[in-house]
Amino acid sequence: MTRSLLPPVAEVLESLRVVSLPLATRFRSVDHREAALFEGPEGWAEFSPFLEYEPGEASTWLAAAIDFAYEPQPVAHRDLIAVNATVPAVPAAEVSAVLARYGACRTAKVKVAEAGQTLDDDIARVAAVREILGPEGRIRVDANAGWNVDEAERALHALSEFDLEYAEQPCASIEELAELRDRLRKWDLPIAADESVRKATDPLAVARAGAADIVIIKAQPLGGARRALDIVEQAGLPAVVSSAIDTSIGLAQGALLAAALPELDYDCGLGTAALLTADVTTDPLIPRDGQVPARRTVPSDELLARHAASADRVAWWQQRIRDCYASL
Known part of the structure; x- marks a missing residue:
């Protein structure tokens, strides 16, 4: 603008x-x-x-x-957006309560590589998610750039028994992501780039380097839907629309961005209103049957x-x- x-x-x-x-x-x-x-x-x-x-x-x-x-x-191509549950870096014993807030979501994004925690903590958390979702559930892990290449390879190998959908931003730099992706090629575990897109001076550099299989896009950090859509088109990679812990007002922007994508192959990280115990609207974008509507919402005075x-x-x-x- x-x-x-x-x-x-x-x-x-x-x-x-x-x-x-x-x-x-x-x-x-x-x-x-x-x-x-x-x-x-x-x-x-x-x-x-x-x-x-x-x-x-x-x-x-x-x-x-x-x-x-x-x-x-932008023009919407769909009215409903399938979303994932987001599991913060909680103890394994608390996973059930977190997932219960999301209802029937078939996919969970699990935070890993939290400062002060261990790989054993991550394994226990992901194992608890797998037990609850069952064999048909989809699990993706998000390290928020918390590992180096060797740590990421070791951790993802340890977590591979849980049949991961993809690993989100396991390492910080594009060079590290490219090396890790090459090491993991025979495992068929996709790498998704988040911080390497939304916090980068050049959000397309990670795609040009062949360092990711998926791009995570967020409406607010990328300057709005049109710029995000342009990044996806130029990257030529599948996209997952995600959000921070937004109110339903912010989630509506993300949902309308997801609705505008020509193709949407993955569940999106737009169900995070479930992590709030209050919202600003009487009709919040809480996941129902694993989906949220692609619509604007109005706050309650x-x-x-x-x-x-x-x-x-x-x-x-x-x-x-x-x-x-x-x-x-």
């Missing part, structure tokens, strides 16, 4: 509502998720980069939110008030939007 097409920042701030929503399970070391919401001609949008992101990176998330609030979204962030946090988000706006 060019600066000439941006609405005035005062207009964005005029409808701003900041919420703090409790999580059922700690995620990224937090137990509440803060998000800034605002309304434009096309509806409500969410701006919720993680708190540690600097304006240069977070500004892309703001561009995506403005696009969703002010511009019609009562819920916005109930979960409103403190005045100092509102002021912090207002300044953050001004800082990010200056970077656009």
